[in-house]
Amino acid sequence: MSTSTPxxxxxxxGANKRIVIGASQPPLANDVLTSTQKVIHEALDRLxxxxxxxxxxxxxxxxxxxxxxxxxxxxxxKVFTGFRAQHTDAVGPTKGGIRFHPNVTAEEVSxxxxxxxxxxxxxxxxxxxxxxGIICDPRTMSLPEVERLARGYVRSISQIVGPNKDIPAxxxxxxxxxMAWMLDEYSRIxxxxxxxxxxxxxxxxxxxxxxxxxxxxxVAIAIRESASAQGMAMKGLKVCIQxxxxxxxxxxxxxxxxxxxxxxxxxxxxxxxxxDGLDVPNLLDRRDSFGSVTNLFPNRLxxxxxxxxxxxxxxxAALENQITAQNADxxxxxxxxxxxxxxxxxxxxxMLHERGVMVVPDVLANAGGVTVSYFEWVQNNQGYYWPxxxxxxxxxxxxxxxxxxxxxxxxxxxxxxxxxxxxVGVQKYAEASxxxxxx
Numbered sequence: 108m109s110t111s112t113p114x115x116x117x118x119x120x121g122a123n124k125r126i127v128i129g130a131s132q133p134p135l136a137n138d139v140l141t142s143t144q145k146v147i148h149e150a151l152d153r154l155x156x157x158x159x160x161x162x163x164x165x166x167x168x169x170x171x172x173x174x175x176x177x178x179x180x181x182x183x184x185k186v187f188t189g190f191r192a193q194h195t196d197a198v199g200p201t202k203g204g205i206r207f208h209p210n211v212t213a214e215e216v217s218x219x220x221x222x223x224x225x226x227x228x229x230x231x232x233x234x235x236x237x238x239x240g241i242i243c244d245p246r247t248m249s250l251p252e253v254e255r256l257a258r259g260y261v262r263s264i265s266q267i268v269g270p271n272k273d274i275p276a277x278x279x280x281x282x283x284x285x286m287a288w289m290l291d292e293y294s295r296i297x298x299x300x301x302x303x304x305x306x307x308x309x310x311x312x313x314x315x316x317x318x319x320x321x322x323x324x325x326v327a328i329a330i331r332e333s334a335s336a337q338g339m340a341m342k343g344l345k346v347c348i349q350x351x352x353x354x355x356x357x358x359x360x361x362x363x364x365x366x367x368x369x370x371x372x373x374x375x376x377x378x379x380x381x382x383d384g385l386d387v388p389n390l391l392d393r394r395d396s397f398g399s400v401t402n403l404f405p406n407r408l409x410x411x412x413x414x415x416x417x418x419x420x421x422x423x424a425a426l427e428n429q430i431t432a433q434n435a436d437x438x439x440x441x442x443x444x445x446x447x448x449x450x451x452x453x454x455x456x457x458m459l460h461e462r463g464v465m466v467v468p469d470v471l472a473n474a475g476g477v478t479v480s481y482f483e484w485v486q487n488n489q490g491y492y493w494p495x496x497x498x499x500x501x502x503x504x505x506x507x508x509x510x511x512x513x514x515x516x517x518x519x520x521x522x523x524x525x526x527x528x529x530x531v532g533v534q535k536y537a538e539a540s541x542x543x544x545x546x
Contacts, residue, residue, distance in 0.1 A: 139427065139449050140218035146453065147221065150529035151537060153520075159546045160537045167192040167220050170213060173263035175241070177255045187256060189241040191264045192220035193273055197539035200271055201237030202227065202477065202484075204278030204307075205260070207253075207285075211240035222448065225532030226474040229509050232481045235536065237273050239264070245280050257285050258292040265296050270303035270488070276480050277307040283319075287312055303487035306480035315483035316495035318476075321502060323357035325475020326446045327365065328506040330420055333467045336514050337442055339419055347371035347380070347418040347440070349410075350425025351400055354446050354473070356391055358424065363387040371416055373425070376402040378413030415439060423450030430455045438464065445469040453525075460523045468525040470532060471513050478505050 144165045151161050175187045190213050193201040203223040216238040223236025241260055245253050267273060277286055286308045293304045302313030310316065317324075331341050344367040348355045351374045359369050369387050371380035379385065379401050394400040401407050414421065414429065415437040423429050424446035430438065435455040443459065444467040445451060451459075456466050479502055486492045493501075509531075517527035540546045 140214045143218050143221050146529045150533050156537045167194045167217050169193040175259040187243050189260050190216045191239040192216040193237045194220040194224045195235035195536050197536045199233040201273040202234035203237035204276045205239040206278035207241050207243050207245045207280040209244045211242045216240045225470040226477050228532035228535040230478050230505050254288050257288045261289045261292040275305050283309045303484050306483040313487050317498035318479050320357045321479035322354050322476040325506050326358050326472050327361040329472040330444050332510040342366040345370045345419045348422045349373045355424035359387050373413045374399045374401050377407030379404050380416050423447050444472045446473050468528045471528045
């Protein structure tokens with residue numbers, strides 16, 4: 108594999124390394140709820156369920172809005188708004204991350220809770236979807252302020268969460284340390300230690316080996332399996348990765364180790380591309396805590412130029428609505444694997460499908476995180492912890508089974524993998540609702 112420098116670019120100076128505080132991707136646009144509901148409606152219709160099932164599953168069963176007073180370092184009190192959405196508990200407790208971001212909305216956490224339900228259904232996990240968020244910018248706050256906010260949020264939602272009710276996890280701009288503070292606050296309220304209340308914790312507090320890289324490993328496995336279905340081998344596979352935050356950077360590392368050829372990466376500053384391959388270890392060494400590395404190279408590509416470069420696999424791992432009707436006809440990749448949430452619009456998905464370009468949807472490709480969170484919860488409940496090799500092996504079994512199941516349905520029904528994934532994901536909850544007598 109080539110490790111040459113991108114054409115016309117020369118590294119300037121190294122970036123300072125800092126501790127990463129969560130993912131680098133911003134939240135979804137508010138209209139994502141509508142598009143998610145549209146596909147769920149079609150999935151239920153194709154499965155033969157009547158309109159009552161859609162009415163039940165189109166929105167969260169519960170959406171809590173909370174106001175959290177926090178004493179700031181300057182002595183003044185600031186009140187933050189937070190949310191917790193619980194989509195359905197038809198098959199078990201709800202499960203989903205908590206994000207700290209200035210653009211969090213009720214619509215966003217509602218849509219993401221639906222997506223979590225679909226992921227859990229596709230991977231046959233005993234959960235419904237949940238999601239939470241607080242409108243804030245932790246990058247402008249001190250660690251003591253973030254801690255007080257995290258603890259205040261747990262106090263506000265403590266009555267509706269718990270290891271058998273709703274299990275939170277990290278998301279955008281939250282991390283293992285914030286989960287540790289939340290765990291401690293919940294344990295104080297309940298007056299007993301409850302590691303199964305939250306996942307994504309530090310290892311010493313009951314976290315799982317392999318959790319940090321789980322999403323990236325899941326995406327890598329999805330790439331391998333879907334590429335194989337398209338007749339492409341992993342060795343020498345040319346991959347472009349849009350977004351070099353936690354998921355994108357770990358993904359590049361894994362793919363490089365597996366023999367793929369990472370020919371392009373991008374971040375908020377632009378993209379770099381070399382058809383002979385990039386020096387992935389060098390890029391990983393130079394990236395900063397927010398996934399920026401291309402600022403070290405002149406002559407960067409624009410985002411649109413980057414997305415339309417020649418490659419076998421394009422991995423959107425950054426923002427929503429990146430592949431649209433405006434650029435779908437210029438995408439040169441044979442395979443798109445969505446590591447980010449909502450990077451490809453429904454219209455673009457249909458356009459690409461008509462051209463023979465396979466789009467592996469986010470609810471399938473990026474579900475490695477929730478799957479290993481499930482493993483963490485299981486380990487907490489039984490008090491027995493697995494080595495990383497076992498965690499990765501169990502994740503691979505789940506990923507391979509899920510990818511093959513979705514791709515087989517897409518092929519047999521001649522539909523997009525996105526619609527097939529939604530059909531696989533939603534059926535479990537529709538059937539559970541029927542058996543419970545809800546519909």
